Amino acid sequence: MTDNLIFMDPFPRNEAMVYTPYCAAALADMGRVVAHWGSRAPDDLVEAHLAVMTILIGQTAMPKERLDRAPNLRAILNVKANWEDNIDYSECHARGIQVLSAAPAMAPAVAEFCLAQAITLLRELHLADPLFRAGREAYGVAGNGSAKCLYGAEVAMIGYGNLGRALAPLLRPFGVRLMVHDPWLSDGFLRSEGLEPVSLETALSGSDVLFLLAGVTSDNEGFLGRPLLETIRDDATVVLASRAGIVEFNDFLALAGAGAFRAAVDVYPEEPVPDDSQIRTTPNVLFSAHLAGGLHASYARIREMMLDDIGQILKGLPPLRMQKADPKLAAKMRSR
Incomplete structure (x- = not known):
């Protein structure tokens, strides 16, 4: 046991997700653990431990005033996998406090889900099942009148963060033209990743399959409104996989429901x-209930990454597994 205090406030994560017996034992070897479950930790519990807190696991509000009262804090690990606006990221950066997100742990499962959604829409598998059950199926080419193939398709991703980096290797074996629009990344970097940087207009109008992967920021919330959505190629396949807040959601559903493009939706404004x-009555849309990343395998990766990086930090070494917050960019994020 060391003198380190590890404060766990991971709501909405629960013990089964981030505090299995193995994980609890590993953390206990690193320090004294104080954990709160079922809700965000009450202010009095947080305040009672600020002075000796070394590692904070969770989404606890940490404005400058609290940071002033936490002289021993060395890292904040967000296991919800996003950036919240309740942390003074610039102050953490100035003090050398590592602020990390578990987002990379969720990306493989979400990427796999995105690929499955795209193929389902392209091959119209979601339509084939009810036809078969109703005895109205058609066999072979007769049942593939409007089905499409991913092989050789023109594919665009809007956003190339953790999810885009996980999805690109899954798409390459299909021999696709792989385009990316991401205003935060240079054209040279995207080309070094084997991608074709394109304008937003080209991504929308020039792709057979479009993955909407951008996070929501104070700069881009709702930036894909009807005028831009109407430029999406006729009958393209569109997968809304990151955050619903990047689109004008009602306009997106209205166009998809009217058959302007094929759409899969796993995230919602509420x-x-x-x-x-x-939303539930919108036709022509493949809906799922935010299922993409929430697998036991994803939470196992979160625990693994969390333990690895806490170990690094307590040794005075840089974290290697979780995503580091860029103060300016993290402060703009509006993901929930």
């Missing part, structure tokens, strides 16, 4: 979606 929401 979750859970209300039972009486009109």
Whole structure:
């Protein structure tokens, strides 16, 4: 046991996700653990431990005033896999406090899900099943009248972060033209990744398959409104996989429902979606309930990355596994 205090406030994550017996034992070897479950830790519990806190695991609010009262804090590990606006990222950076996100742990499962959604839409598998059950199926080419193939398709990704980096290797074996629009990344970097940098207009109008992977920031919330959405290639396959906030959601569903393009949606402006929401009655859309990343394998990766990086930090070494916050960019994020 060391003098390090590891404070766990990981809501909405629960013990099964981030505090299995193995994980608990590993953390206990690194320091004294104080954990709160079922809600975000109450202020009095946080304040009682600020002075001796070494590692914070969770999404606890840490403005400058709290950081002033946490002289021993060395790292904040967000295991919800996004950046919240309740941390003073610039102050953490100035003090050498590592702020990390578990987002890379979720990316493989989400990327796999995106590929499955795209192929399902292209091959119209979601339509074939009910036809078969109703005895209205057609066999072979007769049943593939409007089906499409991913092989050799023109594919675009809007956003090339953790998810894009996980998805690109899954797409390459299909021999696709792989285009990316990401205003935060240079054309030279994208080319070094084997990608074709393109304008937003080209990504929307020039792709057979379009993956919407960007995070939501204070600069881009709702930037894909109807005028831009209407430029998407007719009958393209569109997968909304990152955050619903990057599109004008009602316009997106109206166009997809009218058959302007094929769409798969796994994220929503409000979750859970209300039972009486009109979203549920939208035709021609493949819906799922934010299922892409929430697998046991994803949480196992979170635990593994978390333990690795806490070990590094307590040794005075840089973290290697989780994503480091860029103060300017993290402060702009509006993901929920």
